[in-house]
Amino acid sequence: MNRGGPIVAAWQHPGEARAQARLDRFVSERIGGYAKARDYPAQDGSSRLSENLTVGEISARACWRSGIASMERGAAGAEQFLKELAWRDFAHHLLFESPALATDHWRPEWRLFPWAQEADSSMVRAWRQGRTGIRLVDAAMREMYVTGRMHNRARMIAASLLTKHMLTDWRIGLKWFEDCLTDWDPASNAVNWQWVAGSGPDASPFFRIFSPESQAKSYDGKGDYERTWIAEGHLDPPATALSYFDAIPRSWALSPRDPYQLPVLDLALAREAALAAFRSRARAVGSA
Ligand SMILES: Cc1cc2nc3c(=O)[nH]c(=O)nc-3n(C[C@H](O)[C@H](O)[C@H](O)COP(=O)(O)OP(=O)(O)OC[C@H]3O[C@@H](n4cnc5c(N)ncnc54)[C@H](O)[C@@H]3O)c2cc1C
Numbered sequence: 001m002n003r004g005g006p007i008v009a010a011w012q013h014p015g016e017a018r019a020q021a022r023l024d025r026f027v028s029e030r031i032g033g034y035a036k037a038r039d040y041p042a043q044d045g046s047s048r049l050s051e052n053l054t055v056g057e058i059s060a061r062a063c064w065r066s067g068i069a070s071m072e073r074g075a076a077g078a079e080q081f082l083k084e085l086a087w088r089d090f091a092h093h094l095l096f097e098s099p100a101l102a103t104d105h106w107r108p109e110w111r112l113f114p115w116a117q118e119a120d121s122s123m124v125r126a127w128r129q130g131r132t133g134i135r136l137v138d139a140a141m142r143e144m145y146v147t148g149r150m151h152n153r154a155r156m157i158a159a160s161l162l163t164k165h166m167l168t169d170w171r172i173g174l175k176w177f178e179d180c181l182t183d184w185d186p187a188s189n190a191v192n193w194q195w196v197a198g199s200g201p202d203a204s205p206f207f208r209i210f211s212p213e214s215q216a217k218s219y220d221g222k223g224d225y226e227r228t229w230i231a232e233g234h235l236d237p238p239a240t241a242l243s244y245f246d247a248i249p250r251s252w253a254l255s256p257r258d259p260y261q262l263p264v265l266d267l268a269l270a271r272e273a274a275l276a277a278f279r280s281r282a283r284a285v286g287s288a
Pocket residue numbers: 038046047048049050051053054081084085086087088089091150151152153155156159177181183184185186188189190192193196
């Protein structure tokens with residue numbers, strides 16, 4: 001087992017019994033507030049069932065039945081939970097019908113886009129290691145490295161930074177998520193990466209670029225999520241933030257006593273560059 005193995009293992013809830021207990025607790029205690037709470041990365045607002053679902057410790061049908069029963073009891077949030085399960089189902093159907101979705105752009109015109117392809121550039125390395133200097137993204141990448149999970153909203157923001165601000169091929173991010181997530185699922189991972197990048201079916205348009213700053217303001221206003229995962233610059237960082245440094249390879253040579261990384265890019269300039277690349281691709285496709 002690698003150095004981070006025992007750290008990630010401590011966050012897992014494996015087995016059928018734990019999966020069922022997780023579902024039962026979610027529908028009895030949290031489903032009411034789910035529709036709102038699911039968006040706040042510092043809150044325990046979602047079911048966390050993905051890691052059990054992905055290895056078959058609980059079935060999507062069992063989750064669906066519980067969701068329906070909750071809806072019939074009038075639980076607010078139940079409908080949203082069912083919608084998320086439907087997204088999972090949609091992703092699975094798409095991959096079944098189009099296996100190339102996991103390796104190629106769903107919309108072929110995106111093959112012409114000038115995606116950066118270097119998987120180990122200093123920029124991509126900073127993204128992988130959670131030291132871009134963009135706090136919400138760094139917190140997210142560290143959460144994944146320590147727990148094997150990343151909050152859904154944080155996944156969208158981290159993926160958007162890589163594919164839009166850094167103009168990097170989504171497959172580089174997809175592979176890192178595959179290596180790190182304990183809920184890794186080939187269909188959900190690929191469909192969501194292509195959704196963020198803009199190349200997928202029913203994708204978010206390329207010009208929708210998440211602003212990590214305004215997302216942090218809206219969804220982590222008090223900075224709780226960032227403090228949970230980023231140790232540098234804090235006198236008394238929590239154990240969660242410190243555990244990242246015990247989990248990472250020694251070769252990364254990072255320490256909680258390092259100063260916190262300055263931003264590796266200017267978010268406003270990078271956004272403009274991404275939009276310019278998008279407009280020039282759109283013109284090229286239009287005139288082809
Ligand atoms: C870039 C990116 C990569 C992702 N990679 C994966 C992955 O490898 N494996 C994975 O299971 N999910 C993936 N997701 C989807 C989503 O982030 C997780 O399913 C969710 O965070 C799991 O937390 P939860 O179980 O508490 O979800 P809840 O909010 O409780 O939702 C219930 C269930 O619905 C399903 N679900 C929720 N959101 C989605 C979604 N957007 N797409 C598909 N199914 C969804 C999951 O099975 C989840 O367990 C990815 C999202 C993004 C943006």
